[in-house]
Amino acid sequence: MxxxxxxxxxxxxxxxxxxxxxxxxxxxxxxxxxxxxxxxxxxxxxxxxxxxxxxxxxxxxxxxxxxxxxxxxxxxxxxxxxxxxxxxxxxxxxxxxxxxxxxxxxxxxxxxxxxxxxxxxxxxxxxxxxxxxxxxxxxxxxxxxxxxxxxxxxxxxxxxxxxxxxxxxxxxxxxxxxxxxxxxxxxxxxxxxxxxxxxxxxxxxxxSFNGAQAEVVIRGRMCHLGRGKSRGLRNSIRIAMEFQSMLPVFEDPANTEKHEGYYHLDRFDGRVSLTRLLYRINDHSREKFEQKKALLREIAGFLNQKYGDPVVQVSCEDICYNxxxxxxxxxxxxxxxxxxxxxxxxxxxxxxxxxxxxxxxxxxxxxxxxxxxxxxxxxxxxxxxxxxxxxxxxxxxxxxxxxxxxxxxxxxxxx
Ligand SMILES: [Zn+2]
The missing domain is CATH 3.40.630.10 (Zn peptidases)
Structure with missing residues (x-):
């Protein structure tokens, strides 16, 4: 044997x-x-x-x-x-x-x-x-x-x-x-x-984790930089940074353990006119998992209101459950x-x-x-x-x- x-x-x-x-x-x-x-x-x-x-x-x-x-x-x-x-x-x-x-x-x-x-x-x-x-x-x-x-x-x-x-x-x-x-x-x-x-x-x-993948698409507006003010230049990279900064600072994989869930920014592809962020969202608690996804949508809603336009779009796909x-x-x-x-x-x-x-x-x-x-x-x-x-x-x-x-x-x- x-x-x-x-x-x-x-x-x-x-x-x-x-x-x-x-x-x-x-x-x-x-x-x-x-x-x-x-x-x-x-x-x-x-x-x-x-x-x-x-x-x-x-x-x-x-x-x-x-x-x-x-x-x-x-x-x-x-x-x-x-x-x-x-x-x-x-x-x-x-x-x-x-x-x-x-x-x-x-x-x-x-x-x-x-x-x-x-x-x-x-x-x-x-x-x-x-x-x-x-x-x-x-x-x-x-x-x-x-x-x-x-x-x-x-x-x-x-x-x-x-x-x-x-x-x-x-x-x-x-x-x-x-x-x-x-x-x-x-x-x-x-x-x-x-x-x-x-x-x-x-x-x-x-x-195990409840897990989702979220894609955040941010549309900006490019124009001649010299006339940025009068033509309403909108830099989607800056809005993307704003989006990320509104997430709970310590809820990322580098700062969580045991039963703590997190947002993980996995990809950041940015140009002035269009920026895409990819997140992994994980949490053992189904309730907190749903709250995490809801927060992404709330931030998008806030930014859309702030900029007076639907500039931020969030789509989430659930991948696995606990x-x-x-x-x-x-x-x-x-x-x-x-x-x-x-x-x-x-x-x-x-x-x-x-x-x-x-x-x-x-x-x-x-x-x-x-x-x-x-x-x-x-x-x-x-x-x-x-x-x-x-x-x-x-x-x-x-x-x-x-x-x-x-x-x-x-x-x-x-x-
Ligand atoms: Zn394995």
Whole structure:
């Protein structure tokens, strides 16, 4: 049997960076190469119906091997990675019996993973740390999840321990927010599922952002600058700066944490006659989320009144909602997570996702789906790291979830 770390090192040799500018699905064909590799491996594990569908999703299922009535549990991870930092040519290194100090990732480029910057690093002391060379991502987000799922499943099948039916899906294009676009919830067939996409061993999450994208278009009026006063010159760049200055100063991603939402100015394209601002608006609270969008419209209204013309236009598009609203009466799903973690000697640590996950969208598509750890930290960065022991721990958590013989809960249970 392969260990989760062996699988992980195999998987990160595949470049699966997704591409937000692509109009194909999946956004990059190389994701399907990796998907085909996973299908092959799943078949070798005895998952007879493993297959890749026309969109590049990988599905597979295992029937129950016991008489008990048990829920059908789904396990999901995504196959793509970000492409910035680069996702190709990952050169992993295992530091055996890590001493808990700073790690030089790249001597030549003087790239150092410091405990001062990443305090949780020192908690890996004594483990076999897995790092990159500081020029690429490591790929733990989310290949650590895939490695842990298949290792856990292999273990369950090898042990012959009683388990309920379960199903597995690996999705493309999660990093560009398209991971659930063609996900077939009905075909998948789970009563509830877990994404393994969440960081340090023990972490689990059932709250995510309500998120929207807002475009603010400001129309100015250009004329000969020398006659600006008499011809009513109106500089849309200045009005855009005025708009931005009316937003709450500290409600931005650099000044918020935990349950604090924010406005993030993502793009500012300005000329005198036309300026466009793009914002991301995120908040865990639906009420505050709606208030944030309303404030943008209020500011636009104020400026339109001030300039006596409809110069500012705001359009908002909701992108995702907090999964909590779909999970709050399903506390029994989280009970399974806590039981699984306790059974492997890991302290459960719940914290809100400051972002969204495939599972948040799936929860709104009828498949309740909190997010669990995948055993890798510092996602989307050259400082990503994991450990042999963390990956093994997550695969043990998978075993524990699948072999939990608690019958399906008939009653709702509040969180
Ligand atoms: Zn991820």
């Amino acid at each position: 392969k260990t989760a770390a062996q699988r992980f090192l195999d998987y990160i040799s595949y470049d699966t960076g997704s591409d937000i500018t692509s109009e194909t699905f999946p956004s990059t064909a190389k994701q399907k190469v990796f998907a085909a590799h996973l299908v092959q491996e799943m078949k070798e594990l005895g998952i007879a119906d493993a297959h890749m569908d026309e969109y590049g999703y990988v599905y597979g299922s295992v029937p129950s091997n016991c008489e008990r009535k048990l829920p059908v549990i789904g396990l999901i991870s995504h196959m793509d990675t970000v492409s910035d930092p680069p996702s190709a040519g990952i050169r992993p290194r295992i530091i055996r019996d890590y001493d808990g100090g700073d790690v030089v990732l790249n001597q030549e480029k003087e790239i150092v993973l410091r405990t001062a910057d990443y305090p949780s690093l020192s908690t890996y002391q004594g483990q076999d740390l897995i790092v990159g060379d500081g020029t690429t991502i490591l790929g733990g987000d989310d290949k650590a999840g895939i490695a842990a799922i298949l290792t856990g499943v292999e273990q369950v099948l090898a042990d012959g321990a009683p388990h309920g039916a379960f199903c597995i899906a690996f999705t493309p294009d999660e990093e560009i927010s398209r991971g659930t676009k063609y996900f077939d919830v009905e075909k998948f067939g789970a009563d509830f599922a877990f994404t393994l996409d969440g960081g340090k061993l023990g972490d689990y999450q059932y709250e 999964m909590y609203d779909r999970l709050k009466d399903k506390g029994y799903i989280l009970d399974r997570v806590r039981r699984a973690l306790h059974s492997i000697g890991v302290m459960p640590n719940e914290r809100p996702v400051r972002g969204s996950t495939d599972g948040a969208k799936l929860s709104y598509m009828g498949l309740p789906c909190p997010n669990l750890c995948m055993g890798s930290e510092n996602a989307h960065s050259i400082y990503e790291f994991s450990s042999v022991q963390a990956l093994a721990g997550v695969s043990r958590m998978v075993c524990a979830l699948l072999t939990d013989l608690t019958p399906p809960e008939e009653q709702e249970k509040q969180m």
